[in-house]
Amino acid sequence: MKHTISVLVENKFGVLARIAGLFSARGYNIASLAVSETVDPAISYLTMVIEAEDEKILEQIKKQLNKLIDVITVTDFTKKGHIDRELILVKVDCSAKDKARLEGILAKTSAKIIQRSNNAAIIEMTGDQEEIRGLLDGLKQLGIKELARSGRIAIPKE
């Protein structure tokens, strides 16, 4: 099962290596990872999506993260209300005759075309996982040439 976790860390060099090392040393996988500074530049905010087979592994991951000296807090969104978003950029095959089809697919979503050439288009969308999956399924009919994803970011609900 996939779990979304956020981690506040001291913004120091080597912290990301410590976190990555913690996972690799135990054979755990990171599905996605997004890192950036917070309002306080001394603190960084990480959102991780991790694959944990069972509750025990998830618990171990959280405890091991907490054990790192530079980790300030760990929040597990699995059971908490949260909002998550991901940004994707997709390049699809799109000749002139496909234009209407592409617009049909996009119409149902918040995605937009940000660049197009004679035979391709680059599409941008921000959404939750379901919306992104929906868009990608639709775009597969045209043929996805390249895909870049930001990784999920999440924040707890009010």
Added chain:
Amino acid sequence: MKLNGSKILIESLKREGVEVIFGYPGGQVLPIFDALYDADMRFILTRHEQGASHAADGYSRSTGKIGVCLATSGPGATNLTTGIATAYMDSIPMIAITGQVKSFLIGNDAFQEADVTGITRPITKHNYLVKDIKDLARTIREAFYIAGSGRPGPVLIDIPSDIQQQETEFIWPEEINMRSYKPTCFGHPGQIKKAAKFIASSKKPLIYAGGGVITSGACRELKELAEKLNTPVTWTLMGIGCFPADHKLSLGMLGMHGTAYANYATMEADLIIAVGARFDDRVTGRLDKFAPYAKVIHIDIDPSSISKNVKVDIPIVGDAKNILGQLLEEIKKSPDNSEWLKTVEAWKKKYPLKYHDKKGMIKPQYVVEQIDKITRGDAIITTEVGQNQMWAAQWYQCNYPRTFISSGGLGTMGFGFPAAMGAKIGNPDKIVFDIAGDGSIQMNIQELATCVCNKIHVKVAILNNGYLGMVRQWQELFYKKRYSYTTLCNPDFVKLAESYGAVGIKVTKKEDVAKAIKKAISIDNVVFIDFRVEEEENVFPMVPAGEAINRMIEGLA
């Protein structure tokens, strides 16, 4: 006061109460060594950096203070790593200081450069690369605080040589405040109440104590608890010394080479009170069969130790000394366990530790027994790893904390001799014995020079069987006696000791064992005793890997 980095380092170490540094010089620590030249600080020059890290570790374990080792960049630092990993696995506080190439050369594959913070990240509690001289004093202060608090562990500080030379105002931070590091010290009162209830209603309680009891200085509280509840106590290898071995409630060590009665008690108990122990695989054996009837109370300072291997019913996170104190106050009613004690007593009588004497042979267990008898259990024992370690754990009746020093988690051969050196420096008035094997002792034999030159008069009892004994034992039992590369061709240990200026004694007869030990103690020098013991003696009882811990091979008729 303006000081350069090297002087700041030494001044800071003094403020932390450091009395001795173990280490080895090199190109990228020359400024530090120049400062050491006329500093009021004892320095022990080992003959290998690994010796320095084990010595600092042995010093920590035996004194409860924080040992310090120092090495140069690259190979100096990588040579420290085995000692750092050893300390890390056993939660021993230690500070490792390494020189690094000049800060503007880092990443350039400079001469003797290695990514030391990268290499040691998984084997330290924390590590630092100091990139600004202004951070140095605070870094050292933090490093000591992190190493010694919470679940202790080694912390490494990597200092580029240009930082060692730069000058800045020396400001010692009196206070430490780290928002990201706040270890829990006291147990949750609700959990303590629950634990007391569980204890009161148990019929077959057992205390399972580990190294955490010694680390937190909770031995007195542990004894009080055991006596108040009239509950038997078993311990891990790391826990040896946390409870008097000669106490009527003591069951000795449990696990793979534990006593049969400790293992039976664990498997039959209805309540296990685990204190500062982590249910290591050498303790639990086959996990799904471990302690099938027991509810588990787990007292540990490290939340990640809880429910990692064994499912815990009542976790209590915090310092063992505080929690046992809280628990003692909370317990009003002791369990009714007289039947249980009778059962345990019967096991103790029926399945004692034993070995068979053979005429004309020195049994290794006998040597350990004699060391115990002659030193009246008042020595500091260090061990290497393998059969020597297990025989020492089984046959030396250790009654005091910090007097049995062994590499438990990592199982590092070559640990015992340099660790003995560190222990002797920290406890100059104690007899320090390294119980060694003929294999292990050769892994850090170069430290003979350190001991002789610095008059560190440790005694080494080599249980010489001409084999890498523990591996040979496994080959005998599980690999059809195919002794693949476990036979040793050894030097003459007596001559070897003598060539360094130490004393060597060779013992081939049982009747000479006690005499040799007494003689070694009386000689004011480093002494190697080469005990020629029975070659194919095995450590029993033994739980084969992957079996439940009551499925022991007894090995004796």
